[in-house]
Amino acid sequence: MIRIAHGTVVPLETDEHFSSATNATTSNLALKRSWPFDYMFQELQADDEARLETSAKTVEDLCRLGKVMGEETTESKPGVNMPAIYTFFGQFVDHDITLEMGSSKISLANPSPITLDQIPGNIVNSRSPDLDLDSVYGPDIDGEFAPRNGDTDELRLASVAGSDEPPRRDTLHDLPRRDNGSAMIGDRRNDENIVTSQLHVAFMRAHNKLVEKLTFEDASKKLRQHYQWIVLHDFLRRIADPIIVKNVRFRAPKFFTPKPQSFFMPLEFSAAVYRFGHSKVRASYDMFNRHNPGGGLDLLFSRARQPLTVGWVIDWTHFLRPELGFNLPRPIDTTLTKLLLELRPAQLADPDPEGNLAIRNLLRGYILRMPTGQAVANAMASDGIRPMTAYQILSVAAESQREVLIESGFLTKTPLWFYILAEAAYYSRGYHLGPVGSTIVAEVLIEVLRKSTDSILSEPDWRPTLGETPGKFDLEDLLKLAGVF
Secondary structure (H helix, E strand, C coil): CCCCCCCCCCCCCCHHHHCCCCCCCCCCHHHCCCEEEECCCHHHHHCHHHECCCCHHHHHHHHHHHHCCECCCCCCCCCCCCCCHHHHHHHHHHHHHCCEECCCCCCCCCCCCCCHHHCCCCCEECCCCCCCCHHHHCCCCCCCCCCECCCCCCECCEECECCCCCCECECEEECCECCCCCECCCCHHHHCCHHHHHHHHHHHHHHHHHCCCCCHHHHHHHHHHHHHHHHHHHHHHHHCCHHHHHHHHCCCCCCCCCCHHHCCEEHHHHHCHHHHHHHHCCCEEECCCCCCCEEEHHHHHHCCCCCCEHHHCCCCHHHHCHHHCCCCCCCCCCCECHHHHCCCHHHCCCCCCCCCHHHHHHHHHHHCCCECHHHHHHHCHHHCCCCCCHHHHHHHCCHHHHHHHHHHCCCCCCCHHHHHHHHHHHHHCCCCCCHHHHHHHHHHHHHHHHCCCCCHHHCCCCCCCCCCCCCCCCHHHHHHHHCCC
């Protein structure tokens, strides 16, 4: 959900990149190197009225809108009553199922909508659309699997430096690293900020706890299935309308219906809707641990991708206990913390210099031919969904945004990402996604889960066994299993 480094411009991988993928027991995904992206609402691509007008004025207006999407005060808005860890877990899930590669046709410096024939082969997903934890186990983009601890079934962890006193139980709270500091993990994006990095460490430690009694294969399957349970029964119900999630869970999907032999990740999901999490990110996260009273967002990124010191090993208490009043996620609305509008080049994984994340998201949606929010809502009319009115959008837009929305025509043809943020703010005061956002996120993640390796949905009686309460397992239980909380 905090996807900043999305859309890296690199050449397509070759089959040789996976030649070192020898641990076939992790999953069968090393046999395939890429998966397609496509459109969830393909019929809208033929309708010019369903998309923003292709013009220099549209680009100018999108940039104007992005510039006024920062918080209007220096104080962050009051948070929603949700553990802060779920903001970063959303990013973790994203890194497990999507990674745009080979997107050479996308240039924020020269934004122009791609043609439909440029999608196959030019924009591919190099992360399997499978909730299988391959971001932890691998393979990575070079075909390498997460290293083991010697000849054991444990995943290799690194000790933190800086103190003779371990943060909890032991010193193994860092990712395994190369000499240059880069992490040897299935998806290196999980090392782009300290919180996601520490969450990744927790999954590795949970695996190592399980292999005390199980084989590597059985441990990875058990952890994978408990992770899927968290996504379905914990995470989804927090970020989307619980009624919509329940309805999607127990009926066939209405809008995301790819054929099994050509399963794809929808661009509406990856390039617009799932980026709602950018609005939830706080400017700073307090009470890291007894060594460090807090950390601004810039510190969370600048201290990543290098060996971790004991002063930055997270005490998860204030990321799990919203009743303590710390670190509550921002509500989903049409603004972002201003730090995300001032990203430094080191925080970006592509050569485009634009450091305003809102502008980046809006321009990417334009380049990738995103339908407008109203067009998508109309396409979902069979589910009782109706597009927001101009008045409803204005009622939740920041004061600084209203003039741009009116002058640009975006009130009636709203960029999909902005529409999703406004919809959440209007229908739930930003506590969770609105009707369009909830339906798309629920249908995509549940369909991905249905087709995932060792899917819990293929075993109707499957229930979690690793939590303190029978039949219950959430992120707090995972951290306890890992011995970090």
